[in-house]
Amino acid sequence: MSEASKDQYYVPHLAQWPIVGSIGLTVTFLGAIQALNSETSITPWMMFVGIGILLWMMFGWFGDVIKESEEKLYNTQVDTSFRMGMIWFIFSEVMFFAAFFGALFYARTFSVPWLGGEGTGLATNEVLYPGYEGVWPTNGPGELNGRFEIIDPYHLPLVNTMLLLASSVTITIAHHALRANQRSQTIFWLIATVVLGAVFIFFQAEEYVLAYQEFNLKLNSGIYGSTFFMLTGFHGFHVTLGAIMIAIITVRVIKGHFKPESHFGFEAVAWYWHFVDVVWLGLFIFVYIL
Amino acid sequence: MKKAQMKFMMLITGLLASSMAAAEYGLNLRKGVTDFSETAYEMHTFTLWICIVIGVLVFGAMIVSIFAHRKSKGYKPEQFSHSTVAEVIWTVIPILILVVIAIPATKALIQMENPTDEQGKRMKMDMTIKVTGYQWKWKYDYMDEGISFLSTLAQEHNIARQKGSGIDVNTIENYLLEVDKPLVIPVDTNIRFLLTADDVIHAWWVPDFGWKRDAIPGYINEAWTNVKTPGTYRGQCAELCGKDHGFMPIVVEAVSKAEYARWVADQKGEQAVEAEMVQTEWTKAQLMDKGEEVFNAQCATCHQATGAGMPPAFPALAGSEFVNGPAADQINLVLNGKAGTAMQAFGNILSDTDIAAAITYTRNSFGNTAGDVVQPATVKSMKQ
Amino acid sequence: MSQDITPNEMNHAEVAHGHDHHDHDHKPKGFVKRWLMTTNHKDIGTLYLIFAFAMFIIGGAMAMIIRLELFQPGLQFVEPDFFNQMTTMHALIMVFGAVMPAFVGLANWMIPLMIGAPDMALPRMNNWSFWILPFAFTMLLSTLFMPGGAPAGGWTMYPPLVLQGGHNVGFLVFAVHMMGISSIMGAINVIATIMNMRAPNVGYLNMPLFVWTWLITAFLLIAVMPVLAGAVTMLLTDRYFDTSFFSAAGGGDPVLFQHIFWFFGHPEVYIMILPAFGIVSEIIPTFARKPLFGYVSMVYATAAIAFLSFIVWAHHMFSVGMPLGGELYFMYATMMIAVPTGVKIFNWVATMWKGSMTFETPMLFSLAFVILFTIGGFSGVMMALAPVDLQYHDTYFIVAHFHYVLVTGAVFGIIAGAYYWLPKWSGHMYNERLGKIHFWWSTISVNVLFFPQHFLGLAGMPRRIPDYSTQFAEFNMWSSIGGFAFGLAQVFFIYVVWKTVKGGEKATAEVWPGAKGLEWTVPSPAPHHTFEEFGPVDLDKMAHGKDH
Numbered sequence A: 001m002s003e004a005s006k007d008q009y010y011v012p013h014l015a016q017w018p019i020v021g022s023i024g025l026t027v028t029f030l031g032a033i034q035a036l037n038s039e040t041s042i043t044p045w046m047m048f049v050g051i052g053i054l055l056w057m058m059f060g061w062f063g064d065v066i067k068e069s070e071e072k073l074y075n076t077q078v079d080t081s082f083r084m085g086m087i088w089f090i091f092s093e094v095m096f097f098a099a100f101f102g103a104l105f106y107a108r109t110f111s112v113p114w115l116g117g118e119g120t121g122l123a124t125n126e127v128l129y130p131g132y133e134g135v136w137p138t139n140g141p142g143e144l145n146g147r148f149e150i151i152d153p154y155h156l157p158l159v160n161t162m163l164l165l166a167s168s169v170t171i172t173i174a175h176h177a178l179r180a181n182q183r184s185q186t187i188f189w190l191i192a193t194v195v196l197g198a199v200f201i202f203f204q205a206e207e208y209v210l211a212y213q214e215f216n217l218k219l220n221s222g223i224y225g226s227t228f229f230m231l232t233g234f235h236g237f238h239v240t241l242g243a244i245m246i247a248i249i250t251v252r253v254i255k256g257h258f259k260p261e262s263h264f265g266f267e268a269v270a271w272y273w274h275f276v277d278v279v280w281l282g283l284f285i286f287v288y289i290l
Numbered sequence B: 001m002k003k004a005q006m007k008f009m010m011l012i013t014g015l016l017a018s019s020m021a022a023a024e025y026g027l028n029l030r031k032g033v034t035d036f037s038e039t040a041y042e043m044h045t046f047t048l049w050i051c052i053v054i055g056v057l058v059f060g061a062m063i064v065s066i067f068a069h070r071k072s073k074g075y076k077p078e079q080f081s082h083s084t085v086a087e088v089i090w091t092v093i094p095i096l097i098l099v100v101i102a103i104p105a106t107k108a109l110i111q112m113e114n115p116t117d118e119q120g121k122r123m124k125m126d127m128t129i130k131v132t133g134y135q136w137k138w139k140y141d142y143m144d145e146g147i148s149f150l151s152t153l154a155q156e157h158n159i160a161r162q163k164g165s166g167i168d169v170n171t172i173e174n175y176l177l178e179v180d181k182p183l184v185i186p187v188d189t190n191i192r193f194l195l196t197a198d199d200v201i202h203a204w205w206v207p208d209f210g211w212k213r214d215a216i217p218g219y220i221n222e223a224w225t226n227v228k229t230p231g232t233y234r235g236q237c238a239e240l241c242g243k244d245h246g247f248m249p250i251v252v253e254a255v256s257k258a259e260y261a262r263w264v265a266d267q268k269g270e271q272a273v274e275a276e277m278v279q280t281e282w283t284k285a286q287l288m289d290k291g292e293e294v295f296n297a298q299c300a301t302c303h304q305a306t307g308a309g310m311p312p313a314f315p316a317l318a319g320s321e322f323v324n325g326p327a328a329d330q331i332n333l334v335l336n337g338k339a340g341t342a343m344q345a346f347g348n349i350l351s352d353t354d355i356a357a358a359i360t361y362t363r364n365s366f367g368n369t370a371g372d373v374v375q376p377a378t379v380k381s382m383k384q
Numbered sequence C: 001m002s003q004d005i006t007p008n009e010m011n012h013a014e015v016a017h018g019h020d021h022h023d024h025d026h027k028p029k030g031f032v033k034r035w036l037m038t039t040n041h042k043d044i045g046t047l048y049l050i051f052a053f054a055m056f057i058i059g060g061a062m063a064m065i066i067r068l069e070l071f072q073p074g075l076q077f078v079e080p081d082f083f084n085q086m087t088t089m090h091a092l093i094m095v096f097g098a099v100m101p102a103f104v105g106l107a108n109w110m111i112p113l114m115i116g117a118p119d120m121a122l123p124r125m126n127n128w129s130f131w132i133l134p135f136a137f138t139m140l141l142s143t144l145f146m147p148g149g150a151p152a153g154g155w156t157m158y159p160p161l162v163l164q165g166g167h168n169v170g171f172l173v174f175a176v177h178m179m180g181i182s183s184i185m186g187a188i189n190v191i192a193t194i195m196n197m198r199a200p201n202v203g204y205l206n207m208p209l210f211v212w213t214w215l216i217t218a219f220l221l222i223a224v225m226p227v228l229a230g231a232v233t234m235l236l237t238d239r240y241f242d243t244s245f246f247s248a249a250g251g252g253d254p255v256l257f258q259h260i261f262w263f264f265g266h267p268e269v270y271i272m273i274l275p276a277f278g279i280v281s282e283i284i285p286t287f288a289r290k291p292l293f294g295y296v297s298m299v300y301a302t303a304a305i306a307f308l309s310f311i312v313w314a315h316h317m318f319s320v321g322m323p324l325g326g327e328l329y330f331m332y333a334t335m336m337i338a339v340p341t342g343v344k345i346f347n348w349v350a351t352m353w354k355g356s357m358t359f360e361t362p363m364l365f366s367l368a369f370v371i372l373f374t375i376g377g378f379s380g381v382m383m384a385l386a387p388v389d390l391q392y393h394d395t396y397f398i399v400a401h402f403h404y405v406l407v408t409g410a411v412f413g414i415i416a417g418a419y420y421w422l423p424k425w426s427g428h429m430y431n432e433r434l435g436k437i438h439f440w441w442s443t444i445s446v447n448v449l450f451f452p453q454h455f456l457g458l459a460g461m462p463r464r465i466p467d468y469s470t471q472f473a474e475f476n477m478w479s480s481i482g483g484f485a486f487g488l489a490q491v492f493f494i495y496v497v498w499k500t501v502k503g504g505e506k507a508t509a510e511v512w513p514g515a516k517g518l519e520w521t522v523p524s525p526a527p528h529h530t531f532e533e534f535g536p537v538d539l540d541k542m543a544h545g546k547d548h
């Protein structure tokens, strides 16, 4: 605070992108609803239009920000605002995942054991589900979608863990390189990170195919399938976003953006990547191993 | 104009009548008829008084200040803004008060959840009743006696409560708190309730017993009671469960043990007759009569007495291709319901005779012309 | 009252340190540019406030339908399903459309002014936070006109019931997502503004309490809105993709939803009251002409309430059949909230004590707030007692409780703030006589509206029912009459505000003689841009500037 610059805080004057974003968001969601609600399965074309609008908005908006940044309109205080924005945004993401982890923990410590007759579930089990054991993994007393097998944590998931951990290292190396103004090094390590991320996503897709085709483990395989796919799915989605973001900053580095002493965009993406990484560790332990 | 005046007069009379009816009850929580409800009542009263005292002190200080320390009286403001002593006092005293309230609350809660008798031994339950909530009725299973039946809003009330029924509800005794068949329990008996539901969450609540407990689909909740005084106790479903949540009352008749034994014997007799009837061949007229009764009691909340339904949520049965189609499909649907919709699996709810009658009725009413008759025995055979 | 306002001679320029304000009123020209694309915190604040008020009217109109149907026993006007739609939509609109946006609007307007910032930290995002809302609520309200109607499962959206909603489930879920995105971005902006944009010599313990309460509220928002998003996402997948989070057959549990919902929901109710605490903490010292008593303990109490709000959620679920240990824990934790809240009440009373009070409209609303919120708090503590809550739960006792804390708490707080700052926004004094009429009319009618509901609940009337046993008729009638009167009082409020905006006595910069706070150092109406240059402010002008 105290060493804040004496310059004026840059307040942009016309914001044309937010309203585009609102329209994009609305169209996306309406498209999704339309597709979900239709009796016959239709292609969610409207959703894609919405996503298109959102992408347009993002390119425009971020483009403006980048332009302003390159024009040196931002002082360190503006930079701090951006940082705080990103930090709290990541915190909100943490809480989003917390809801799903909470569901997983609840199912494992309460609902499934209760259905199996533990604790307050004695009568539930005796009267409604005699014979149901309530051991994890489970698709519930209704055995929804039939028997399934689970993914062995020490194959693909372990590889994926290694990949993501490695990618955290590579992006850190890239960061150091950027600070030392070694731009080609930066670019190299950034590309390495994107590649690691992409391979991760590829393996994840592989794993889903395996689960669906070999193991009969599906989204509708009771609570195990629900928590497994929702947690890993949202995580995979975040990895995808993160990888795209890293790809974009790679391009920006190639274009000569970012200074050794000021490169908020880079850092924001790096934080995000670390966050995605930490979530994965949680998944690896609580979804796969335990 | 005339009509409006009439309506206004009716309104005023209605208001007068209702204020008279209101005189029957007090402003406070009721004491109820179980140990637990009395404890709850006492704790309620105790806490209420504590709050009133705190309120009088706090608001009193405010009011004094408002009247004495005002500018219009020329009062000069002081400028103090701290007092550690005061702050400690008004932090510690509320804590102490809360501790005082928490102690009896803890005891009462333990007695509800883990009841013990005078010797501190786990209380023995004398009988078990399973309560299942459905949209919008209750089913009671006497687990030890093998008696089971449904309990729905009494027909007279159901007619009167329809919008535009033209019936003055003030003329109906215990409006909305009457069922076709009440739950009967013996007094001075520890009764264990197993509560569950088949579609959405309901909550079983009889205020005089002192508790409500949710009936959750797929889980069983336990609760217990021991009613001391014979009488009729009324309650309602207390968890939003869809459009007719306000119309699924509970009536419990607590009777002496001897009377209860007689009642049980009667029920068993009736059930034997029922079982007999499944085997007999019914005539169409018999089925249609019975069917109308069952349909109006069980199906009309959704499909309407006219069979018009309330699309899109509840399909019309009148003119429905499905209903005019093969009987077996319809029997199947009514027996097993349709998962994820309000259409319940009536196989667990109604007797085979009732189902057969209701289906026959739907296939030959509202202009439907399937023409065939569904016999109870057919339904029974399709159950397996 | 307004006679004793002396023109304020002080030139704000001396506060803003040599910064001159002559030409800076360059508001963008043209409606679209001015309002759709604005980045100005004051304009966005205005948009939020107008939107919130519009939603209050719509939500209020739905409440009027509820009260109309409940006016007497028997179904007169609406079908039960429509009634449930009204209850559900009324609550969703009031909570997410009226109260929360109103607070964000106040935050937008006042926080930069109070801490000497030129604008919000992220002005473009600020615009987006707002402009998501009209879309979200259009989407939600549109379900009313669809076959099958609007969501009718209660604002708590409990499965499996809510999943029976047919096509509206998707609309509900995505509308909630949009509200969540909006709230999260709004909250991020508030936090970044408060942490990063304070004038260089304004420390955390110089900040006005409104800013403090909002800082903590913003934290709560960022922590719990995503949890709500997670909860409704699970609803969506249970409804459309056959997941089993909330279905026992697959090993899930309907009660799981309630845990997640209330993990959001309980902090949510404090989100709706903490900023009101802040507003009242600004107003009472001004009209008691005495510094706020126990500033630091107010801050700590707010933080304590926020902390506790995370660990008490299952007090909404005493009847779901939790294990005994859980019930006891949640009972104790909930009771503890009375302690920090009590500290706040006592501090307000101590602030009034030996002050020199006058009773302008904002002060009247604040005094009513203190008393009526406390009444709501008392019923809260009573419900915290699990064994007795087995009686209270899901009855009108609860409806009475939460309307006391929400209407005479949150809404009264907002109205008090509106009267307090309206002269700063509009440059005109509101008409004090009309304000007082509005106050007495509202306060009397709101008690006629909600006090009898305590009795109804105790006598055994469940909530969310369109029709009731005749024994409940009389109090329902009173409640409805109070409701209509209270509704009309708010129509009157529109008139008062409108009149003030259109004209009226010119307000001075200080507006309230002796009022402390930087907002009173800039002219009224506040110019489009304030504190454009980043520099120290005069701490003497701040309520807590020299205190610590």
Ligand code: HEA
Residues within 6 Å of the ligand: B051, B054, B058, B094, B095, B097, B098, C156, C269, C270, C272, C273, C315, C316, C317, C318, C334, C335, C337, C338, C339, C341, C342, C343, C345, C373, C374, C375, C376, C377, C378, C379, C380, C381, C383, C384, C385, C389, C392, C393, C394, C398, C401, C402, C405, C406, C409, C410
């Ligand atoms: C602004 C919103 C707001 C606020 C501030 C509160 C504040 C409190 N609420 Fe409330 N509550 C709601 C909004 C709010 N609530 C809503 C919307 C619902 C219903 C949701 C639904 O089901 O739809 C609800 C429901 C609700 C329940 C669930 C009831 C049920 O469904 O069975 C409970 C139970 O414990 C509860 C408790 C409390 C408590 C203990 C406080 C405390 O914070 C109150 C503390 C304040 C005081 C106690 C007064 C001042 C203190 C003193 C003067 C000190 C001395 C006092 C003592 C020692 C007693 N609330």
Ligand code: HEA
Residues within 6 Å of the ligand: C056, C057, C058, C059, C060, C061, C063, C064, C066, C067, C087, C088, C090, C091, C092, C094, C095, C099, C153, C154, C155, C156, C399, C403, C406, C407, C410, C411, C449, C463, C464, C465, C466, C483, C484, C485, C486, C487, C488, C490, C491
């Ligand atoms: C901040 C939140 C908030 C606010 C401000 C209000 C305000 C009001 N509420 Fe609200 N209410 C809730 C939050 C809120 N409520 C919640 C969370 C629920 C629970 C929902 C659930 O169970 O799921 C609920 C439920 C609820 C019920 C219970 C419904 C039921 O259980 O079935 C009732 C019944 O009386 C009610 C009444 C009112 C009234 C009369 C007002 C009044 O204060 C409104 C006053 C405002 C106006 C009236 C608008 C202004 C004027 C006009 C529109 C002009 C027309 C005027 C006339 C014709 C007179 N509310």
Ligand code: CUA
Residues within 6 Å of the ligand: B133, B134, B136, B201, B202, B203, B237, B238, B239, B240, B241, B242, B244, B245, B246, B248
């Ligand atoms: Cu059943 Cu409400």
Ligand SMILES: [Cu+2]
Residues within 6 Å of the ligand: C265, C266, C269, C313, C315, C316
């Ligand atoms: Cu709560």
